[in-house]
Amino acid sequence: MKIVSMSMNDDLFEEIESIKKDLSFRGRSEILRQGISLIREEARHLEKLKGHVDCVMMIMHANAERDILKLLHKNERIITTQLHSKLCNDKCLEIFVLHGPSDKIRELYNNLKVKKKLDFIKLVVP
Secondary structure (H helix, E strand, C coil): CCCCCCCCCHHHHHHHHHHHHHCCCCCHHHHHHHHHHHHHHHHHHHHCCCCEEEEEEEEEEECCCHHHHHHHHHCCCCEEEEEEEEECCCEEEEEEEEEEEHHHHHHHHHHHHCCCCEEEEEEECC
16 A cells, blocks of 8 residues: 655644544545545546436535636526525525536536635536
8 A cells, every 4th residue: 555645734634633533534544535536436427428418516605706607607508597595604505407518517517616716516417
């Protein structure tokens, strides 16, 4: 087994420690292995998207996050339904029903996923 060292800021370290305690992980390595496994599973799931797709995407972000809103408007052709809810702490939850070519849906999802001000994203494909 290989040993990998990594650096992280104090907030992320504290979050990992909290996850370890709250979810009864034996160690930090176990948390990171499971996180990598989830990312790998998500990538495989996205690779399987083919043809025309109907799916649901949920995002949570800071209110009035302009670059996220601009990206969503740019992709309005594949967004058939949008539900916007204001949450506490100046956050917004948005649920989208998407319908269109898998490559366009994958592109939107990947472009949103890298936004630093996006708090949460989940794509659900039936």
